[in-house]
Amino acid sequence: MNFPRETILPLPKKVAVVFDGLSGSSTEFFIYLTRQSEKVVTYGQNSLGMMDYVGMSIPTDLPYQGFKLYIPPEKSSWTDKNPIDRTGFSPEFPIKEKEELWIDFILQDLPKR
Numbered sequence: 001m002n003f004p005r006e007t008i009l010p011l012p013k014k015v016a017v018v019f020d021g022l023s024g025s026s027t028e029f030f031i032y033l034t035r036q037s038e039k040v041v042t043y044g045q046n047s048l049g050m051m052d053y054v055g056m057s058i059p060t061d062l063p064y065q066g067f068k069l070y071i072p073p074e075k076s077s078w079t080d081k082n083p084i085d086r087t088g089f090s091p092e093f094p095i096k097e098k099e100e101l102w103i104d105f106i107l108q109d110l111p112k113r
Contacts, residue, residue, distance in 0.1 A: 021048070028050065
């Protein structure tokens with residue numbers, strides 16, 4: 001799936017996408033889509049390896065203004081050739097530190113990318 005873009009804004013220059021070992025299915029689909037942008041840098045731990053559903057349903061409001069939850073409604077054809085595995089998606093930059101230190105690590109590292 002490819003999302004066409006009319007223009008690419010100059011800012012932000014880089015975007016950090018952070019995921020941990022509990023990220024699966026729709027999160028993995030989101031990670032997969034972020035690979036279309038050269039601005040995105042991924043950090044964290046390998047995901048669960050369960051990208052089995054895709055698509056977006058009716059948005060559900062989250063308690064943070066401007067954030068919504070989309071629950072994928074259909075099975076992904078991805079699993080026909082790439083079944084659920086034990087590896088998942090690997091971030092470009094794995095983080096070994098405790099999760100409470102991740103943001104500080106990323107804030108220092110992202111400007112280098």
